[in-house]
Amino acid sequence: MSDEQAATRSEEEQKVLEELEKVDMLYEIDRLETQSAVIFAKLMEAYIDAFGEEVLDIGERLRWETGVRIGNRMSADFEEDPAAGLDKHFTQAWTQNAAWSRFCICEYPVTEWGRFETRALRCVYGHAFHRLKAEKIGLAYCAIDVGIAEGCHPRMHMYFEQCMHKGDPCCYQVREILDEPQELRLRSEEYGWRSMRNLPRVGISEANDTQEGA
Numbered sequence: 001m002s003d004e005q006a007a008t009r010s011e012e013e014q015k016v017l018e019e020l021e022k023v024d025m026l027y028e029i030d031r032l033e034t035q036s037a038v039i040f041a042k043l044m045e046a047y048i049d050a051f052g053e054e055v056l057d058i059g060e061r062l063r064w065e066t067g068v069r070i071g072n073r074m075s076a077d078f079e080e081d082p083a084a085g086l087d088k089h090f091t092q093a094w095t096q097n098a099a100w101s102r103f104c105i106c107e108y109p110v111t112e113w114g115r116f117e118t119r120a121l122r123c124v125y126g127h128a129f130h131r132l133k134a135e136k137i138g139l140a141y142c143a144i145d146v147g148i149a150e151g152c153h154p155r156m157h158m159y160f161e162q163c164m165h166k167g168d169p170c171c172y173q174v175r176e177i178l179d180e181p182q183e184l185r186l187r188s189e190e191y192g193w194r195s196m197r198n199l200p201r202v203g204i205s206e207a208n209d210t211q212e213g214a
Contacts (some may be wrong), residue, residue: 030124037128037141044137053136056193060140064186067147071156078153082177083114085152090175091116110174119162120171126164136193138165143192145173154181160191 040059047055078085091111104124110117120126129138142165149158155178162168188194 034124034128037125040141041132041134041137056140060143060192061186063141064143064147067144068151071148071151074152082153082155114177116175118173123171135165136196139193149175150184
């Protein structure tokens with residue numbers, strides 16, 4: 001590469017950096033996370049059209065296993081006292097993180113030792129899958145949350161009292177430390193897409209609706 005080419009590239013890189021500095025990174029993260037949800041939804045819609053709705057089992061297990069691996073990376077902090085790990089990686093990390101509170105607007109009704117409850121009032125994933133009429137796909141996507149929590153320790157348990165994908169006004173999540181360890185397994189009938197299996201199929205994108213109405 002000539003000196004002139006290097007100088008031109010350096011100028012272009014500087015311009016990109018200057019533009020990035022003008023962007024609120026939280027809004028950029030918001031946009032990218034929404035985009036990732038939409039890409040997943042479109043991909044799963046194509047598979048559903050080709051192979052049937054039960055192909056969601058594959059997408060859901062992929063997301064859940066990804067979460068378990070993430071949880072495993074935090075597991076060392078749960079070994080001595082699982083409640084301490086819950087406090088460090090969830091209670092403190094969420095309630096004291098200004099970026100998270102802007103990205104996913106939450107309330108924290110319970111922050112007890114060994115138990116952490118969150119009420120998500122705004123969630124980019126919930127809004128994205130609802131806009132695409134892909135709530136079942138959204139449940140498969142969000143299986144990663146349970147995988148993360150339960151991958152941390154066998155006594156760590158997570159469940160949903162309310163879920164936007166099921167028409168609730170918010171997502172109410174409970175993370176707790178159990179007295180006894182539990183089996184680490186995907187429970188789709190409880191919180192995944194199979195909990196909505198018998199409901200009318202969703203997954204028709206807004207774009208397709210617009211085209212049909214044209």
